[in-house]
Amino acid sequence: MRLFILCFFLATVSMFSQEDLLAKEYSKNGEFQKALVAYQELYKNSSNNNAYFLELIKTHQQLEQLDQAEALLVNQIERVKYPALYVELGYNFQLKNDLESANSNYNKAISFLDENPNYAYSVGKFFENRSLLDQAITTYEKAMIIKPAMNFNLQLSRIYGEQGDVEKMFNSYLGFIDANTSYLNTIKRAMSDFITDDSENDNNIILKRLLLKKIQQEPNLLWNELLSWLFIQQKDYNKAFAQEKAIFNRQPESLERIEELAFTAMNDQAYEVAKSIFTYLTETAQNPDVQIGAHYNLLQIALKTETDLKIIEDTYLELFERFGKFNQTINLQVSYAHFLAFYKHEPKAATTFLKESLKLPLSDLEEGTVKLELGDILVLQEKFNEALIYFTQIQRNLKNSTLSQEARFKVAQTSYYKGDFKWAESQLKILKSSTSQLIANDALDLMLLITDNKFEDSTQAALKLYAKADLMAFQNKPNEAIALLNSILENYKGQSIEDQALYKQGKLFETKKQYDKAVINYQKIIANFKDDILADDAYFALAELFENQLQDSQKAKENYEQIIFNYQDSIYFVDARKRFRVLRGDNLN
Template identity: 30%
Template structure:
C-alpha cells in the first residue's frame, strides 16, 4: 500500500511526499531500489544538501563506488560540473576486479544517463583486468547512444569469444532494428559484418549472423547462397536451412524455399531432414502454384507427379494428412478430377487417431469436392454433419455457410436468406462478412419474373467460379448480360467478369470492364473495390502510371469514406514522386 502511494506521488511529481515514503520503505526493507528513489526525490525537489549528506554517509558505510556516481550526479544537478567530474573519476579509479562491482558501477552511470562514463567504466576494466570481457555491456551502451559502428563491433567481439551467444545477439539486434527508423543500422551492419568476414573468413559464427541479417532484410536469395556455402563447409547447418526455407515460403520467395528443400532432401550421408524436406517441398510447390496461377498452369503435370512421388516415399498417413488434403483440392479444382479427390479423402477419413477437428475439416473438403462433382445432395449431407458435430466452432459456421451457398447455387433463395440471418452473427468475421454479402445480393435483387432467371444464371456462374471453371463462368456471365441487359444484377456481372479477366491475365479487357462498371454504377455496391482494382491494373499490369495516378487521386479527393483511401494515398504519393 505504501509503495503504491509512493509511486503515485512520484508520478504526480509530489517529490516531498514521495521522499518520506521511499525513505520509510528503505528503512523497513534495506532495498537499494527504494534508497535510489529516495535520492531521486531529494534531487528533483532540489534538496541537494540532504541528498549529499545521505550519499556520503552511505558511501562511508558501504565503500561502494556507485554512491560516488550519485554524488557526482547531485553535483551536476547543482551546476557544479567540476566536482561532478571529480566524483565520477574517483569512482572509476577505485575499480576492483570483482565483476559484479564493475557491472554495478557501469549500471549506476547507465541509469543516470551518463553514457560516456558508463562506457569508460568497462573500457578501463578491460584494460586493468584483461581476463574479463564487457562486450555485451558496451554494446548496450552504444545502442542507447545510437553509436551503431561501436555497437556492432562490440557484439562481434562478443561472438568471437562466445559463439554460443549468437541467439542473444540476434535478439538484441532485432530490438535495435525495430528502433532504427532511419535505416542507418542496416547499411552499417552490412558493411561491418562483411569486413569481419573478409578479415576472418573461417569464423563460422559471423557467417551465421550474416545469414540471419539477410533473412531480416528479406533477401532470401543471398541468405540461401550464404547458408548453402556454410553448410557445405561445416555439414552442420541443416536447421538454419530449414528455418530459412520456411521463412522464404512465408515471405512469398517460393523459388528460394524450394531450392533449400531440394538441397536438404538430397544431402549425403545420414540425413534426418530428408523426409521433412520432401514433405515441405511438395507443400511449398503447391503454394507456389496457387500464388502464380494461372501463370503456372503448365506446371500441373509436374506438380501432380511431385505429389505422387511424395506419397510413394512417405506414405499416406497422419504425418502426410495435410498434404493429402492439398492434393485432393489440387485434383478437384485444378486437374478437374473431383472423383479422384473424393476417393483420396475417403481413404484419409478411415485413418485411426484423427481428432474431431481433423475429421470435420476432411468432411468439409469432401463436401467441396462433391459440389464440383455435381453430387449436391451428398455435399449437403456432409456440410450438415460438420455443422451438427462441431456446433459453436468456426468450422461449423463455415460448413453452415457453404451449405447455404450450395442452396444458392441450386436456386433455393428463400432458404438461403433464412440461413444468412443466422450466419450474420457468426463469431468468424470472414464467414459473417460473406454471409452478409450473399444476403444483400439476394435481398436487393428485384426479380424480373417469378423464376428469378437472371439470379439463377448468376448463381450458376458463381458455382463455376467456386469450382475454378473460369471460362465456363465467363460464358454464363456473358449470356446473362445479353439475355437480361436491364437486370439489376448487371453490376454484379461486370464485377465478376473483371475479376475473371484479371485471373486470365486479360488485363486490357479487365480494365475496360472495370471502367464500364464505374461509368454505369458510380455509387454501386462494388464501385469502391472496382475503382481501386482499376488503379492497380493501370499501375502494376498495364504500365499506365498517369492513369493509375488519376484513379488514386479520385479516391483520395472524392471518396473519403473508401476503405482503400490510405492505400490509394500511399500509391498516389509514390507515383507522384517518380
C-alpha cells in the same frame, strides 16, 4: 501476539504504498513542492530505502534546490559505501555548471571498479539514467577489461544504438550473443530495427561485413545462422540457402531449417529458389516423409508456374509408383484429386480417386482432410447436398478442431452458393469467433455480404445472381463469372450489391491480368461508395496493382496514403503505412 504484529506490518506497508503512489502522482503532475514533502516523509520513515532517497534528490533538483541535494548526497556517501552515488553527486555539480567537480565525481565512481568490477552494474546504470552515455560506455568497457568473464555487450549495444554508432552496436550484439546463445531470437529482434529488406542499405552492409569477418576468424555456425537470417530479411533466398547448406553439412542432424527456408521462399513467390531448395530436400533427406513433403511442395509450385498439365500429371503418377498410395502419401493423393478436378476439369475422376483413398485405414484427421477436398469437388459439380453430408461428417468427427471450423465454413459457403442464405447466415454467426483468424475473417466477410443484401428485394434475385457468379469463380470459370457480374451491374445499379460486384469483378480481372479493367472497377467503388465497407479494400487493391503490376509508385503511394489518413481502423492500415514509407524512401529504423 503474532497476529497483531502481522496486521501491524501489513498496515504499515499499505500506508507506505499509498504515500509512495501519492508522491509519484505529484511528481508526474509537476507538483514538485508537494512531492518534496511526501518524499521527505517517506525517507524519514525509511532511511535505508535508496529509491526514496534518489527520488528526494531528483525532486530537490527539479525545484533547483541544488545545495540541499548536494548536502543530502554528501551525507549519504559518508554514511553508505555506494559508488553510484558519486554519479548523482557529479550530476548535481553538472547542474550547477561546475563541470570540473562533476567530472571528478564521475571519475571517482568509475575508479571503484578497480576495487570491485561488480560495481559496474550500478555505476553504469546510474550513468545511463542520467543520459551520461560516454561515461556509461567507459564503465562497462573497463569492467570487461578488468574481469573478462563479465559481459556488458547488451548494455553497450543499447547505448551505441542511441548514439547512432551502428557498427559498434552490431559488434556488441554479436559479442553478447557469442556468450549467450539462448538470447539469439531476442538479439535478432533488436537488430531487425536497424536493417531493411534492401541489401544496399548501409546498416545491412555493415552487419554483413561483420558476420563475414566473424566466419573467417572463428568456425562458429552461429555466424552462418545470423548471416542466413540477414539474407532472408533481404529476400536473398539463394544466399540464405548457401549458408543453410553450410550449416547442415557441418551439423547434419536435421533439415528443418532448410525446410523452413523453402516455405519462406515459396510463400514470398520466389518460386525458382524454392524449387531449388525443395529439390535439394528430395535428394538429401533420408526420411521418406520429408522427401514426400518436398515433392508435394514442388508440385504446388508447378501448379502455379507450369502450363503443361501432362508433365504435372506424370509427376503425380511417378510419385505414386515410387511411394505408393498409403497413409503417408494422403496429402499427395488429395492434391492429385484437386489437380484432376480444378486443373484438368475431370471432377468425376477426382471423386472416384478420393473415394478409393477413403478406403485406406486413415486417422480421423486424414479422413477429414480427404472429405474436405471431396466436398469441394462435389460443390464444383454443384452436387451441393452430397457435399454438405461430407462437410457435416467432418464437424461431427473432429469437434472443435480447425478442420471442423473450416468444414462449418464450407457448409455456410455451400448453402450460400445454393441460395439458402438463412442457413448460411446462422453458420457464419457461429464462426465469427473462430479460433482461426483466417476462417473468422472469411466468415465475417461472407456474413456481411448476405446481411447487407438479403433485404434488397423479396426474391433476393441480385444476391442469388452474385452467389452464382461467386460459384463460377470457384469453379475456375472467370469469363462466365465476369459476364454474370456485368449483368448484375447493369440491372441492379444503385443497389447495395453493386460495390460487391465491382470488387469481385476487379479481382477476376486481376487473375486474367486485365489490370486496366481492374483499376477502373476499384476507382468506381471509390468514386461511388467511398463511405461503404469496401472502400479501403479498393484503395489497397489499387495501391498493390500500381506498385506490383503497373510499376507506378507515385499512384501506389497516393492510394496507400488514403488508407493511412482516412481509414485508420482498416485491416490494411499497418501494411499500407509500411509500404508507403518504403516507396517514399524512408529509413524505417
